[in-house]
Amino acid sequence: MDKNITVAQALAQAIALAGVKRIFGLPGGRSCLDVIDATAQQGIDFILTKTESAAVMMAGAVAETSGVIGVALMTKGPGLANGVNGVAYASLDRAPVLVITEGMAPKQLSFVTHQVYDQRAVLTPLVKGHSRLVGSDVIQEIAGLIELACTPPFGPVHIELTSEVAQRIVNKLPDEKSSQLIAVHKKTQVIDLSTLKKISDRIIASRKPVVVLGLEARQHSTAVRKFIEMLGCPVLPTYKAKGVVPDQDSQVVCLFTGGSQEAECIAQSDLMIMIGLDPVELVAQAWPYGKPAIEIAASEHPKHYVNPEISMIGPISEILLSIETSLRQFSNSWTQDEMKVMRDDARDRLSYRKGSQGLAPDFVVQQTAQACAIRGLKPRMAVDAGAHMFSAAAFFPSHQAGDTLISNGLGSMAFALPAAIGASLDDLSQPVICFIGDGGLMMCLGELCTAIELNARVVIIVFNDSALSLIDIKQQSRHFEPIGVRWEPHNFAGIMEQLGGVGIKVKTEDEFKAALNISLENKKPCLIDVLIDPSGYSQQLKAMRG
Numbered sequence: 001m002d003k004n005i006t007v008a009q010a011l012a013q014a015i016a017l018a019g020v021k022r023i024f025g026l027p028g029g030r031s032c033l034d035v036i037d038a039t040a041q042q043g044i045d046f047i048l049t050k051t052e053s054a055a056v057m058m059a060g061a062v063a064e065t066s067g068v069i070g071v072a073l074m075t076k077g078p079g080l081a082n083g084v085n086g087v088a089y090a091s092l093d094r095a096p097v098l099v100i101t102e103g104m105a106p107k108q109l110s111f112v113t114h115q116v117y118d119q120r121a122v123l124t125p126l127v128k129g130h131s132r133l134v135g136s137d138v139i140q141e142i143a144g145l146i147e148l149a150c151t152p153p154f155g156p157v158h159i160e161l162t163s164e165v166a167q168r169i170v171n172k173l174p175d176e177k178s179s180q181l182i183a184v185h186k187k188t189q190v191i192d193l194s195t196l197k198k199i200s201d202r203i204i205a206s207r208k209p210v211v212v213l214g215l216e217a218r219q220h221s222t223a224v225r226k227f228i229e230m231l232g233c234p235v236l237p238t239y240k241a242k243g244v245v246p247d248q249d250s251q252v253v254c255l256f257t258g259g260s261q262e263a264e265c266i267a268q269s270d271l272m273i274m275i276g277l278d279p280v281e282l283v284a285q286a287w288p289y290g291k292p293a294i295e296i297a298a299s300e301h302p303k304h305y306v307n308p309e310i311s312m313i314g315p316i317s318e319i320l321l322s323i324e325t326s327l328r329q330f331s332n333s334w335t336q337d338e339m340k341v342m343r344d345d346a347r348d349r350l351s352y353r354k355g356s357q358g359l360a361p362d363f364v365v366q367q368t369a370q371a372c373a374i375r376g377l378k379p380r381m382a383v384d385a386g387a388h389m390f391s392a393a394a395f396f397p398s399h400q401a402g403d404t405l406i407s408n409g410l411g412s413m414a415f416a417l418p419a420a421i422g423a424s425l426d427d428l429s430q431p432v433i434c435f436i437g438d439g440g441l442m443m444c445l446g447e448l449c450t451a452i453e454l455n456a457r458v459v460i461i462v463f464n465d466s467a468l469s470l471i472d473i474k475q476q477s478r479h480f481e482p483i484g485v486r487w488e489p490h491n492f493a494g495i496m497e498q499l500g501g502v503g504i505k506v507k508t509e510d511e512f513k514a515a516l517n518i519s520l521e522n523k524k525p526c527l528i529d530v531l532i533d534p535s536g537y538s539q540q541l542k543a544m545r546g
Contacts, residue, residue: 007133008166011159012038014142015098019068022047022425024055028075028102034166035073035100047425047454049418050446052079056086056156057407057415058422060095065380065402065423067219069096069149076102076160077115084122085412090156091126092280092409093240094215096149099123103132103160119160129157138170152216152298153278191314191322198310199294200326206271207333209233212256215240215408216276216298216316218401223317224275230327233334234269234342236262238281239408243398253339254346255393258282258305259545261349265342266291276316279304280409283545296320349543350394352536359512359530361391361463361537367509368433368461369396371516379430380405380423384416386437387469387537390544396433414443417460421447424456431520434460439468441492451525452501459519460527462492465534473538493529502526 005013012035015023022045027036036046049055052074059070070090074083080101090097104116120130129148135141145157203209210233217224221244228235228251235245236256245252256262266272272293279301287305295308296319312319351362372379382405383392389406398404405423407415420434441462451458467486475485496503502524504515512530519526 003172004169005172006034006038006166007138007161007168007170008034008038009041010138010170010172011035011100011133011142011161012042012044014139014146015039015069015071016042016044018146019066020044020071021068022062023071023073024049024058024422025073025100026050026052026055026075026079027073028079030075030163031102031161031166032073032075032100034163035161046073047450049450051444052083053086053414054418054444054447054450056083056097056099057089057418059097060086060090060093061382061405061419061422062426063095063097063154064093064218064405065426069098069146070422071098071100073100074102076104076119077117080119080122084126085410085414087123087126087156087158089407089410089412089415093407094152094154094278094280094409095156096154097156098146098149098159099127099156100159100161103162105162105164120158123158126156127158128155130160131158132160132162133165153301191318192312195310195312196319196322197326199296199312200323202271202294202310203231203273203323203327204330208269209271209273209332210265210269211235212272212274212277213237213241213244214275214277214281214297216278217241217244218276219298220276220316220320221245221401223320227275227320227324230324231273231330231332233332234265234339236265238277239393239404239406240281241276241401242393243403244401246399247397248399250336250339250343253342255544257544258285258287260288260542261346261544263288264345268338268342274308275320278409285545347394350390350540352539357531358465358507358533359509360533361388362395363509364461364463364512364530364532365391365395365435367513368459368516371513371520372433375520377430377520378403379433380420380427381433381435382406382416382420382423383434384436384440385411385413385470386440386463387473387534387541388435388437388463388532390537390540392435394544396435413437413440416440417444417447417451417458420458420460421451421454421456424458425454428457431457431459434458436460436462437469438462438464438466438490438492442490445495448496448499448501448525448527452499455523456525457523458525459516460496460525462527462529463532464489464492464529465532466490467534469534469537470541472534473541476538491529493527496525496527496529503529505529505531507531 063070493503
C-alpha cells in the first residue's frame with residue numbers, strides 16, 4: 001500500500017475524519033481541482049454554489065446545525081474577495097468553517113500582478129488561523145487548524161493552497177495515528193471550586209433570578225434544560241440560543257437582545273445569570289440594566305456590555321451540573337402566572353394588525369408555524385436580516401438548539417437562503433423554512449438555482465414590500481425624504497417558476513394559507529412571494545429595541 005500521498009489528499013482525509021460529508025464552493029482552475037478530486041475519493045460531495053459568500057454561509061449553517069466543521073472552497077483574487085462577507089459571518093456568528101482558497105506560488109509572485117493581493121492580510125481580522133501547508137508536518141498542521149476552528153469561540157480558519165503545494169508528496173501516517181490527530185481534542189479544564197461556590201451562594205441568595213442564554217449554550221442544551229428547570233425562573237434566549245430550551249416552555253418569556261423587550265422581566269428580577277452569552281449577539285447600544293449579573297461562559301470575552309460580579313469560564317455543562325448539586329434547596333418567588341403575563345405581553349407588543357394592503361408579517365410567520373404543527377413538522381428556520389426578522393424570531397418556534405439560523409453577530413442580508421439550503425442537505429426529513437426580505441433575496445438570487453439543482457427541501461417565504469424596510473423606518477424617524485431605500489415591485493414567484501421551481505404569488509390571507517398547503521406538501525423547492533404590509537414594522541422595532 002502506498003505510504004505517500006499528496007497534500008490535497010491529506011487535506012481530504014483530514015476533513016473526512018472530522019465528519020465532513022460535503023463541501024461548498026465556486027472553484028478556480030488550479031489547486032481547487034486537486035481538492036475536489038481528493039475529497040471525491042473520500043466520498044465527500046462537492047456542492048457548486050453561485051457565489052463564494054453563499055458557499056461559506058452554507059458551510060457555516062451545516063456547522064451550526066450538525067456541530068461538524070464546515071468547508072468552503074474558492075479561487076484566489078476575486079473568489080476570495082467575493083467570499084469575504086461569508087467569512088465575516090462565520091467569524092462574528094461563531095461558525096467553525098475551514099475556508100480553502102487558491103494562492104500564488106512565490107516564483108509567480110516575483111513577476112505576476114494579475115489578481116494578486118495579500119489574501120492573508122485581508123482575512124487576518126476575520127479568521128482564527130492561517131496556513132499555506134508548506135511545513136514538514138502537514139497532517140498535524142491541518143489537525144491544528146480544525147481544532148482551532150472548533151475551540152470556543154468558534155470561527156473560521158484559512159488555508160491558502162497553491163497547485164505546487166497541493167500536489168506535493170508527503171508521508172502518510174498510519175490510520176490509527178491520523179485519526180487521533182484529526183479528532184478535536186476536548187481540553188481538560190479544571191473547575192475552580194472557590195468560584196463555583198461563590199456562584200452557588202450568589203444564586204441561593206437571590207429570590208427572583210433570570211437566566212439569559214447565549215449562543216455558547218447551544219452545545220450544552222441537556223445541562224441547561226435541567227438547570228433552568230431546577231431554578232424555575234424566567235429564561236431569556238438570544239436569537240441564536242432559541243431552542244436550547246424549547247420556545248414553548250413556560251419559562252421562556254421572550255428574546256434577549258440588549259433592548260427593551262426584556263426590560264420588564266429584568267426589572268422584576270434581582271440577579272441575571274448569563275449562560276454562554278457572547279456580547280457579539282447584542283444590539284449596539286449601552287447596557288440598559290442596572291442589575292447584578294454573574295457569567296458562565298465557554299470562552300472569555302474581553303469586550304463586554306457589563307462587568308459581572310462573578311465570572312466562570314470553562315465547560316458549561318460541567319459547571320452547571322456542579323452548581324446544581326448545591327441548589328437542591330433553592331426556591332424563588334417567581335410564579336407561573338407572572339411569567340405567563342410577561343410572555344403574553346411581549347408577544348402582544350410585537351403583534352400588529354394588517355393595514356389596507358398586504359399581509360401582516362406576524363400573521364405570515366404564525367400561520368406558517370401553525371401549518372407546520374398541523375402536519376407534525378418541526379422544521380428549522382433560516383431568517384435574513386431585516387424588519388421581518390422581528391416577527392420570524394418572536395413567532396416561529398424553535399424546539400432544539402440549532403433550529404434557528406440567523407446572522408446575528410454580523411447581521412448580514414442574503415444569509416437566509418444559503419443557510420436554508422445548507423441545513424436542508426443536513427436533514428432531509430424536514431423542510432427548512434426560509435424567511436427572507438425582497439432586498440436580501442435580490443442579493444443572492446442565483447442561489448435559487450442552487451436550491452432547484454439540489455432539489456433542496458426549502459420553503460422560501462419572501463416578505464415583499466419593495467423596500468429596505470428597516471432602513472426605511474430609520475429614515476422616516478429622522479424625517480428625511482424616502483431616497484435610496486425603495487424600488488419597484490418584482491415578481492419573485494415568476495422568477496422561481498422560470499427557473500424550474502414552484503413559485504406562488506399571494507396578496508391575501510386565504511391565498512397564503514393555500515400556498516402554504518402546496519409548499520409544505522411538495523418535495524421540491526417552493527417560493528411564496530407575499531405582498532407585505534410594512535406599516536407595523538416601526539412599532540415592532542420600538543417594542544424590541546426601544
